[in-house]
Amino acid sequence: MADEIKKAPAPLKVTIDNITVEVPAGTTILKAARQIGGEVTPPAMCYYSKLEGSGGKCRTCLVEVAAGSTADPRPMPKLVASCRTNVMDGMVVKNITSERVQEARAGVVEFLLLNHPLDCPVCDQAGECHLQDLGYQHGKEGTRYQFERRTFEKEDIGPKIQLHMNRCILCYRCTYVADQLTDCRVHGVLDRGDHANISTHISKAIDSNFSGNMIDVCPVGALTDKTFRFKNRVWFTKPVDAHRDCPECCGKVTLWQRGDEVLRVTARKDEWGEIQSYDGKPGWICNTCRFEKKAAADWVIEGPTVVNRHSVISQGHYQGMQMPKETIQDVMSGLNPRLLMDIHDISEVNKIELSQLPGAATSANYKNESTKSE
Amino acid sequence: MGRKLLLEKAHIENIRSYEVYRKEGGYRSVEKALKTLTPDQVTDEVKKSGLRGRGGAGFPTGMKWSFLTKPEGVPRYLVVNADESEPGTFKDRYLMEFIPHLLIEGMVTSSYALGSNRSYIYIRGEYAWIAHILEQAIEEAHQHGWLGKNILGSGFDCNIYVQRGAGAYICGEETALLESLEGKRGNPRIKPPFPAVKGLWGCPTAVNNVETIAALVPIINEGGEEYAKIGMGKSTGTKLISACGNINKPGVYEIDMTISVEEFIYSDEYCGGIPQGKKLKACIPGGSSVPILPANLLLKTAKGEARMMNYESLADGGFATGSMMGSGGFIVMDDTQCVVKHTYTLARFYRHESCGQCSPCREGTGWMEKILWNLETGKGRSGDIDLLWDIQRKIEGNTICPLGDAAAWPVAAAIRHFRDEFEWHVTHPEEAQKRNYGLAHYADPLSVSVA
Amino acid sequence: MKPSFTNEQLQEVQRLVSRYPQGREKSALIPVLHLAQNTFGGWLSTETMDYVATLLQIKPIEVYEVASFYSMFNLNPVGKHVLEVCQTGPCMLNGSDSIVDYIYERLGIRPGETTPDGQFTLKTVECLGACGYAPMLQLGEHYKEHLTKEKIDALIESCIAKSAALN
Numbered sequence: 001m002a003d004e005i006k007k008a009p010a011p012l013k014v015t016i017d018n019i020t021v022e023v024p025a026g027t028t029i030l031k032a033a034r035q036i037g038g039e040v041t042p043p044a045m046c047y048y049s050k051l052e053g054s055g056g057k058c059r060t061c062l063v064e065v066a067a068g069s070t071a072d073p074r075p076m077p078k079l080v081a082s083c084r085t086n087v088m089d090g091m092v093v094k095n096i097t098s099e100r101v102q103e104a105r106a107g108v109v110e111f112l113l114l115n116h117p118l119d120c121p122v123c124d125q126a127g128e129c130h131l132q133d134l135g136y137q138h139g140k141e142g143t144r145y146q147f148e149r150r151t152f153e154k155e156d157i158g159p160k161i162q163l164h165m166n167r168c169i170l171c172y173r174c175t176y177v178a179d180q181l182t183d184c185r186v187h188g189v190l191d192r193g194d195h196a197n198i199s200t201h202i203s204k205a206i207d208s209n210f211s212g213n214m215i216d217v218c219p220v221g222a223l224t225d226k227t228f229r230f231k232n233r234v235w236f237t238k239p240v241d242a243h244r245d246c247p248e249c250c251g252k253v254t255l256w257q258r259g260d261e262v263l264r265v266t267a268r269k270d271e272w273g274e275i276q277s278y279d280g281k282p283g284w285i286c287n288t289c290r291f292e293k294k295a296a297a298d299w300v301i302e303g304p305t306v307v308n309r310h311s312v313i314s315q316g317h318y319q320g321m322q323m324p325k326e327t328i329q330d331v332m333s334g335l336n337p338r339l340l341m342d343i344h345d346i347s348e349v350n351k352i353e354l355s356q357l358p359g360a361a362t363s364a365n366y367k368n369e370s371t372k373s374e
Numbered sequence: 375m376g377r378k379l380l381l382e383k384a385h386i387e388n389i390r391s392y393e394v395y396r397k398e399g400g401y402r403s404v405e406k407a408l409k410t411l412t413p414d415q416v417t418d419e420v421k422k423s424g425l426r427g428r429g430g431a432g433f434p435t436g437m438k439w440s441f442l443t444k445p446e447g448v449p450r451y452l453v454v455n456a457d458e459s460e461p462g463t464f465k466d467r468y469l470m471e472f473i474p475h476l477l478i479e480g481m482v483t484s485s486y487a488l489g490s491n492r493s494y495i496y497i498r499g500e501y502a503w504i505a506h507i508l509e510q511a512i513e514e515a516h517q518h519g520w521l522g523k524n525i526l527g528s529g530f531d532c533n534i535y536v537q538r539g540a541g542a543y544i545c546g547e548e549t550a551l552l553e554s555l556e557g558k559r560g561n562p563r564i565k566p567p568f569p570a571v572k573g574l575w576g577c578p579t580a581v582n583n584v585e586t587i588a589a590l591v592p593i594i595n596e597g598g599e600e601y602a603k604i605g606m607g608k609s610t611g612t613k614l615i616s617a618c619g620n621i622n623k624p625g626v627y628e629i630d631m632t633i634s635v636e637e638f639i640y641s642d643e644y645c646g647g648i649p650q651g652k653k654l655k656a657c658i659p660g661g662s663s664v665p666i667l668p669a670n671l672l673l674k675t676a677k678g679e680a681r682m683m684n685y686e687s688l689a690d691g692g693f694a695t696g697s698m699m700g701s702g703g704f705i706v707m708d709d710t711q712c713v714v715k716h717t718y719t720l721a722r723f724y725r726h727e728s729c730g731q732c733s734p735c736r737e738g739t740g741w742m743e744k745i746l747w748n749l750e751t752g753k754g755r756s757g758d759i760d761l762l763w764d765i766q767r768k769i770e771g772n773t774i775c776p777l778g779d780a781a782a783w784p785v786a787a788a789i790r791h792f793r794d795e796f797e798w799h800v801t802h803p804e805e806a807q808k809r810n811y812g813l814a815h816y817a818d819p820l821s822v823s824v825a
Numbered sequence: 826m827k828p829s830f831t832n833e834q835l836q837e838v839q840r841l842v843s844r845y846p847q848g849r850e851k852s853a854l855i856p857v858l859h860l861a862q863n864t865f866g867g868w869l870s871t872e873t874m875d876y877v878a879t880l881l882q883i884k885p886i887e888v889y890e891v892a893s894f895y896s897m898f899n900l901n902p903v904g905k906h907v908l909e910v911c912q913t914g915p916c917m918l919n920g921s922d923s924i925v926d927y928i929y930e931r932l933g934i935r936p937g938e939t940t941p942d943g944q945f946t947l948k949t950v951e952c953l954g955a956c957g958y959a960p961m962l963q964l965g966e967h968y969k970e971h972l973t974k975e976k977i978d979a980l981i982e983s984c985i986a987k988s989a990a991l992n
Contacts, residue, residue, distance in 0.1 A: 056564035057732050059772055078771045084564050111737035170730060188886045189730075190893040192559070194740040196730030200611050202871055203890040243641030251802060323556070449846070459950040461913045492846070499859070499955050502966035512949045535844040540855050540895035543951070557854035557881075559894040575849055616957055618915045624957035662914055662952075676874050703956065719914045725950045727892075 012089040016040050016063075017097045029082035030061055034272060040271075042095050043105075043134055045112070045219050046171035047083035048274060050282040054176050055083035057168065059108045060134060064101050067092035079104055102138075109138045115150040115194075117166050124162075125221030127234040130273060131169065152197050157187065158205030160226055160291050161215060165197050170224035174198065174214035181284060182208035198222065208246060210251075210288040216267050216275055227291055228256075228264040237263055239307065242299035248286035250278055251300055254305050255296070262294045269306065376630040377604060379592040379612045380585070382542035384472040390507065392514035401520055407483045408528040411594075412414055416487035416677070420590065420674040422598030424610035428663060429455055429546070429583030430701040431776075432685055441570040442488060443578045451579040452490040452586050454481060455551055456497040456504075459543040461662035461723060462703025465614035468626040470497075470504050474511040478534065480590040482520055482695035485532045488580050492533055495584075498552050499540040508536045509726035528814075543664050543727035547775045548581035561731050562775035590785065605631040609684035613702055619657075620708035631684035636673045636684050639706065652708035655813055656792070659688055660700025662720050663780035665787030666713070667697050693787065709813040713795050716744040718790040724781035735778040738769040749796060752803030759796045763789055828865050828873045830880075838880055849882055850881050857881065867907070868899035880987040896950065904939040904946035909963040912949045915956035924960045924972050925949060931981055944988060945981075949977060 014032050017040040023032045031049070042063055055061075061083050065076040070090025075175040078099060082093070095101055113135055120126040152165035166222030170189065175198070178185035187200040195305040200206065206214070214223050237256040243250045256264040267285045268276040276283050293299065329335070357365060385612045388394040395401075407416050421436030423787065442450060454477070458466040470477055477495070485493045497505050512534050523531045542560045544550045549563035552574050573579020589611060593601045602610045609631040616816045618624045621639065623646035629638065638644045639654065648654055654669040675681050676695035685699045707716065725739040747760055748754050766782035773779070789796060838857055847853040848928060857877055858869065865873045876970065893900045893906040899907075912921045925936065928947055934940055936949040955961045958970035969980060 056774060059732050059734055059774075062772060079563065081774075104768065104772050107772065108733055111733045111768070114741060145741065147741075169733065170736065172731075185884060186886055188890040189559070190889055192894045193725060193728040193730040194736055196736065201893075203885065267462075292493045458954050459952060462915055462956050464954045464956055464958075467954050498954065499855075499895070500963060502970075535853075537844075538856060538859060540859065541950075542895050542896035554855065555852060556849070557851035557886075557891065559890055575846065618956035618959065619918045624959075626957070658914075705918070705956070707918060711918055716914050716917065717870050719912065719917045723913045726896075 003283045005059040010089075012087050012091075014091045014093060016090075016093045017095050023087055029063060029065075029080070029085050029087055029091075032087050033082065033093075034096065035286055037271075040095050042082050043130075043137070044083055044272075045130055045134065046173065048173050048176070048217055049272075050275060050277070051173055051176040051217065052180060052201050054171075054173055056081045058171060060105060060112075062099040062101060062108070064094040065091060065092050066098075070139050089222060106138050106140070109134055110140070110144070112169050113139060113143070114145050115166075117149060118168070119167075122166075122359060123167065124224040124228075124229060124234075125167075125218075125219040129221060130219035133374070147356060149192060150164060155199055156205075157202050157203070158207055158226075160212060160287065161206055162226045162229055163198065164222050164224070166197070167197055167220050169220055170196055170198070171219055173217040173219070174223055176246065177214045177217055178206070178208070181210040184208060208282055209287050212287045213267065213275070213284045215290075216269070219273075225266075225290070226266055227294070231263050232256075232258055239305035241268060241302040242287065243302065244293065244299050246286060246289050249289060250281070250283045250285065251289060251298070252276075252278065252283050253285055253289055253350070255301070260296055262296055262299075265290045268305070314330050375810060376628070376633060377612060378628045379601075379604075380469060380476060380588050380614065381626070381628045381645050382475070384469075386734050389473055390511070392475060392476075392511070392518060395473070396518070400475050401479050401515075401518075402481075403591045404482045404486075404520055405480055405526065407486055408526045408530060413487045413489060416483060416590075416594065419593055419598035423589075423593045423601040424598075424608060425586065425589055425601070426610075426685065427583055428585035428589070428613065428702070430460065430663070432699060432765050435582065435586055438570070438582075439488060439580055441568070442551060442580055443571050444489065445578070449491065449577050450489045451574045451577055452481065452485045452493040452587075453548075453551065453555065453574060453579055453581045454490050454493070454495045454584055455496050455548065456501070456547060456584045457539055457543075457546040457551060458501075458545065458584070458701075459546050459727075460701050460703055461720065462618055462658060462705040463616055463701045465616040465626050465702055467501060467504060468616070469584060469588055469614065470501075470508060471765050474504075474507050476588045476591055477508070477514070477584055478511050478515050478520070478601050480587040481534055482515070482525065482532055482583070483590050483594055484580075484587050485534075485719045486528075488809050491531050491581075492535070494555060494574075495534065495536045495540055496545070496555055498545075500536045502538065504507075505536050511550055512536070512568040519714070534734070542729075543723075544729045544775070544777060547777065549773070550775065559729070564774055606682065606684050609686060610698075611771045613683075613699070615683070615702045615706040616706050616803045617645050617660075617706070619704075619706035619814065620648055620652065620711065621706045622649050629683055631682070633683050634673075635681045635683055635688075638704075645704075645706065648706070648708050652710060653813060654706065655711060656707045656713060658697070658703070658784070659683075660698045661703035661705075663721065663776075663783055664698040664700040665693055665696070665783055666717075666791065667787075668700065668791045671695050672697075693783070694790075697787070709710075710810055712734060712750070712810040713788055713792040714750050714799050718743070718750045718785060720784045721746050721781070724777065728777060728781070732774045732778070734769045735781065738765050738778075739781045741765055742781070749799045750806075752799070752807050754796075754803065755798040756800055757788060759793065770805070826862055828861070828870070828876045830864065834860065834864065835880075842881070851887070853884050854888065855895070856884070857921070858892055867905070868902050868912060871987055880911075881977075892895075904914060905944050905988055907948060907962060909947045909950045909958070909978075910936075911951070911953045911955065911963075913952040916959040919959035921960040924962065924967065924977065927966065927974055933978065944985070949957045 011289050015035050019035050019036050045058035063082045064077040067073040069088035157163045175188050186204045189196055190199045215225050229233035237258050239256050240318045242255045253265050254268050255262045270276045275350045283338055381396050383389055415440050424434045426432040456466055471571040532610045541543050545554045547562045550560040554560040571578040602613050612628050612630050614628055616626050627644050640647045655674045656666050657670050658666045675690045688697055688699045690696045721743040728735045728739045730736045742765055745758050764783045769778045770782035798811050799806045841853040841856045842850050860868055861873050861877050862875045869892050875885050888969050910924055929973040934947045936947050939946040955968055955970055960972045961970040
């Protein structure tokens, strides 16, 4: 037993923005930061923990390594991609506490938005777009770009997925999905430099049964669900968690409803915007679940999806919200003003509990009450 | 007259053929290495020689080799980087074209030191005829027992293959080169892991420049210590410089790194001065990526010392007042040239050659090109120069591979030293279309004696 | 017509593939694409690329990705003679602009265009590693250096003569 304990590699200590955390060897800085959570976690536009080989490209997750390790505490001269740099014991990382990082990140956001169309008002991704979020957080109001934005010719890649290349930020995630989830990748990155683009080259339909997951991993509106196209804005829809017994995939999804109508089906996302894992396995969903099961009756509904309060999607969904604190008592030395009575309390006048009534109170309720007391 | 170690025999008639090359003492270093030295001893000689990588970064070769991991049962590879594509650089082409066996000889010894039984030369696709020359040389080396199985009875097997690229500057970056050699797009890999641990097909790999590997021949023949005696400080041995631009004698020169920049430009042994009696305006001394220097800072360092043609002296003063040896691509500009236009062509080059993987390089290089085009064609605005400065600053250091830095530095240095010329383009848009800015104060008056 | 290599060319493909360890056949992709482009009209059609994919047993998209990355591969038809004029820094310093202008004067084509008779295509390219011999252009597998108007005239004449000899 004692030997076994010895063999287990010791956890490594890493300090990110003055918060120290222990992680197993082989953990990246980004994963360690996610373990801490909140503001110190760098944004990631191309890295996707469930896709092997992803990351390193977008440069939004750059951080400063102020000390490499306890053994070699020299700082790293360049900012490093936190998604692809492993933690060393005693490493000191600066993210939001580094001006260099903030400046570089603002630069990267500017580069990413440089040629990105400003078509959020007609983009189906709006409201759940990572580039939108990133822009709000780090971007500037205006643009310094005085040239026409780059455009690409439209390409039809089949009836299920809409490709809008102008919006693509070349994160390569969709190509990894095709390589790692399907048996025949028919699309990839063509050309190079600022002309590099996602394409099949021959307008071939992408029809593998797991291809729909490309939509879920796309951080922007470059790949969207054609069956949901222009049907609604995501913030008007009501997301609920649901499942079905699917022979192909995990069958655990989020249904995006308007009234009783299921407008869209996606995999469930975690707090980092990635597809959730179940028992350590990513919950990719098949195209049958995603595109064919558009009736509420196809699904067992579990309940409302937990949506981050800061997301625009959360408007109208009160899950997880808290009542604001009453402060009047504090400022009035513990006294409650008489005029501010809570109508949900038992009425002193009418002697009935209004909140127990099935509908609005009518004279009948009071009559019954008065009869009772007589 | 400097010593020549690599090109000394390059002009002997038919030196390209095996017979002449052998008669002139070729392949002696292979005999010496395989018969009298262990692989580690070869590496030790390289360490002792102080040889620095000749591709541009100047990293000590012996140290690079010692990083190569040697796990049991996993093949190791030597890949020679002949993807010479840096504007201003054409030295490897010269070496391979005129004395191809020198590279093959250096490769056999290097492969022996590294334990590579299968070594590759990755040559830029446009150098098609040179690929044929190399294949011919390899064939001859095979016939005479310098390649193949059990070379010289040492038990060491080695084959060399030539792989042509297909037009991509980025494949000069070692991990992009390996991707390309694997039949993929030339996208640089994210490091770590470094090629010394995971290189070609996931195996430990050393990627070295043509000139670096060719230098193995004199190092083994004369011994590392002897080699280290040539040159100055940490700039040991000889260096090939490809000189171009506005000079009387463009070409490839082998220097021993003890001569001054002034001598190199004006002496008849080398560039032979500026043509048509024009004056020296500026120079990019180490290939397009390194900072451009105005004549006054090129010939003398900020401390007022003569600037020498070696790694340390060219870098003296850092980026503020110095430059770099880089790949040895020496681009000279006379007083009728336009720095803005030249910078524009370089910006266009880097935009064209960006692989497009990471956002700062993909988006930033194109943006810089467009602004520079506006400036050059009289459409520049007063804020453009500061904007350019800010863009290059946000690219530098933030990209996957050094192409981002390589694109940023020329723009930064041009603005740093020639800001008034950029401003003149903004303030005099019409005049800037008709004539060039000229010398201004950079080097005027500059009197240089012709040797 | 479907592209197809001759037996001799197929042997060449085999020779190229044999230069890599087993299981690494994909490494031969770029050399095989060069061979294909030289064989099938100087450019790579989708059919040609699909054929190469079959030969190397890889997915067609892997070929498209690579072919579109490298500037030497033409994905559209080109003229019989492709004049690729270098225009980067050192060549610019030595007058590459006037070379491009002169070719326009002679052939009436701008960079990216092909003469109506399909004989010549003009391309501007970035640094070809001939900076000391500027201005220069690449014609097929050959470099033409230290260019002058006279040399361009002679070059164009020899191309026309070559085409005529083939017809």
